[in-house]
Amino acid sequence: MKQTSLLPFNQKIKLKLQDISKAWYFVISIIFIYIILGVIDFTKALESLQFSASVFIKIIPVFVLVFALMAITNYFVTPKKLAGWLNKKHGWLIAIVAGIISTGPIYMWYPMLQDLQKQGVKNGLIATFLYNRAIKPAHLPLIIIYFGLAFTVVLTIVMAVLSVIQGWLVEKIVDYF
Amino acid sequence: MQNLKIKRLKQAVIKASKGIWNAVPMIICVVLLIGLLNVLIPKSTYSKVFTNSIFDPVIGGALGSILAGSPITSYILGGEFLAQGVSLVAITAFIVSWVTVGIVTLPAEIVMLGKKFAITRNAISFVFAILVAIITVGVLNLL
Numbered sequence: 187m188k189q190t191s192l193l194p195f196n197q198k199i200k201l202k203l204q205d206i207s208k209a210w211y212f213v214i215s216i217i218f219i220y221i222i223l224g225v226i227d228f229t230k231a232l233e234s235l236q237f238s239a240s241v242f243i244k245i246i247p248v249f250v251l252v253f254a255l256m257a258i259t260n261y262f263v264t265p266k267k268l269a270g271w272l273n274k275k276h277g278w279l280i281a282i283v284a285g286i287i288s289t290g291p292i293y294m295w296y297p298m299l300q301d302l303q304k305q306g307v308k309n310g311l312i313a314t315f316l317y318n319r320a321i322k323p324a325h326l327p328l329i330i331i332y333f334g335l336a337f338t339v340v341l342t343i344v345m346a347v348l349s350v351i352q353g354w355l356v357e358k359i360v361d362y363f
Numbered sequence: 364m365q366n367l368k369i370k371r372l373k374q375a376v377i378k379a380s381k382g383i384w385n386a387v388p389m390i391i392c393v394v395l396l397i398g399l400l401n402v403l404i405p406k407s408t409y410s411k412v413f414t415n416s417i418f419d420p421v422i423g424g425a426l427g428s429i430l431a432g433s434p435i436t437s438y439i440l441g442g443e444f445l446a447q448g449v450s451l452v453a454i455t456a457f458i459v460s461w462v463t464v465g466i467v468t469l470p471a472e473i474v475m476l477g478k479k480f481a482i483t484r485n486a487i488s489f490v491f492a493i494l495v496a497i498i499t500v501g502v503l504n505l506l
Contacts, residue, residue, distance in 0.1 A: 212388065212471075212474075213388045213392050223399070223403075230403065233402045234399045234401070234403070237398040238394050245390075245394070249383065253379050256378070256379035256382055256383070257372075257376050257378075257379040260374070260375035261375035292462070293389060293390055293465075294390070296389070296471060297385060297475065299475070300382070300385075300475045300476060303480075309480050313480075313484045316484065316488075317488060317491075319462060320459060320462035325435065325438070328435060329458075332441060332442035332445070333438075333441070333445070333451075336503060336506060337451075340502045340503055341455065344498050344499050351491075352487055352491045359483045359487070360479050360480050360483050363483075
């Protein structure tokens with residue numbers, strides 16, 4: 187961890203700017219792409235923006251849910267306790283269940299996972315959590331309609347089992363390099 | 364005691380707010396990219412990339428990795444592919460990689476969870492999407 191409090195003011199500002207620019211550079215790049223598209227085909231740019239706006243509206247409730255969950259977790263569970271639970275033998279099971287019951291887009295969970303990662307939760311468990319986000323109880327009826335009950339049951343079981351192997355592999359590779 | 368609880372609650376809310384705020388630029392980015400992809404690539408063109416060969420699961424996995432959005436869209440598209448004669452292994456790889464691999468979300472994942480983790484996880488998830496597809500269809504054939 188950087189000891190920013192010991193740095194001179196101008197360096198602190200420089201570090202702050204570096205932190206901000208890293209993430210916002212991506213936003214500026216995408217806006218630039220939109221501007222280029224707008225010049226080439228204004229209707230398509232407007233359609234893309236409208237679609238993005240509809241996605242934003244859809245994810246607002248998930249934003250609120252993730253925020254509430256993070257606040258509750260921060261209040262009731264100490265970072266050490268949570269990392270301890272997840273790092274125990276049944277941590278894999280917790281990661282699977284948490285992945286399945288978590289809602290909304292994957293990127294909404296990055297702040298919480300980043301927190302857990304900083305608290306020492308194994309990368310493998312985070313990978314397992316992310317993999318199990320593919321299994322959504324609310325989506326199962328739709329998969330059954332399109333692909334049948336047998337397919338849905340087999341796919342769900344195969345994914346849950348392989349998610350642990352996938353998590354284990356991610357952990358080994360990340361630790362190795 | 365009450366003051367301590369309020370202080371802890373305040374700290375919990377501030378910490379959560381910071382976490383969410385850090386993710387805001389990346390979320391904006393991902394959503395704007397999803398909007399671009401959805402409008403620029405018509406859905407009818409997706410099924411044309413399948414070749415009815417052994418490479419179809421890889422193509423399915425790759426297509427699912429590039430595209431983003433609600434998993435519901437992947438099931439609907441998968442259903443359309445099935446009706447057009449695309450193999451179930453390719454469709455399974457497509458719907459699994461849609462959720463587990465994210466090219467669009469990769470920059471966000473790198474910033475939030477680290478480059479090594481994000482690249483390793485996405486690469487392994489891509490291979491596993493094909494593996495899951497082969498195992499699932501293999502088991503279904505045995506039943």
